[in-house]
Amino acid sequence: EPEVTQTPSHQVTQMGQEVILRCVPISNHLYFYWYRQILGQKVEFLVSFYNNEISEKSEIFDDQFSVERPDGSNFTLKIRSTKLEDSAMYFCASSVYGRDKNIQYFGAGTRLSVL
């Protein structure tokens, strides 16, 4: 069964460093998303991406965040200068075009630890 894959599964970084979280969405999907889940809290929407541009972003997604689809398969989330409060599980998701576009399939997540 096709799935969303995320790498790495765990990323440890120093405060102030840049990190790139990588995702390979399901191959025929056209909508892509990033969410985050701070430990023990709910899953929060960060950004959605369609047709090579951001569709919507939340208040959390400030100037230190950016997303990119550098080729036909990868979808990345970059955090320019990490802060302690960026420590969280980051989930990538994707969905098809059409009536099922809001059924999002999630990857296993990348746990980001900022020290």
Next chain:
Amino acid sequence: AQKVTQAQTEISVVEKEDVTLDCVYETRDTTYYLFWYKQPPSGELVFLIRRNSFDEQNEISGRYSWNFQKSTSSFNFTITASQVVDSAVYFCALSEESGANNLFFGTGTRLTVIP
């Protein structure tokens, strides 16, 4: 503004008992979608079901059933004859037609099934 409330933070049941997870939502949209996702100990988010606001038919899938009532803005999830493998955090989520497909999650209910 949209909101999803899962008042039950943690539930423990003994194997083979039935359990109902509550979800109450708020939205101003007339067209919206409700979801349940499962997050097992391995951490990924697994899609379980989507209902749209015009379809109040209850749904049954094996041991899982869902009760959608617009009159009380609730979308409750029942597991019949629970099993240890059902132990997970369950999230209810809302997507509005006016939005860009992003999901608003509740805070989740941690279900522990005791053998």
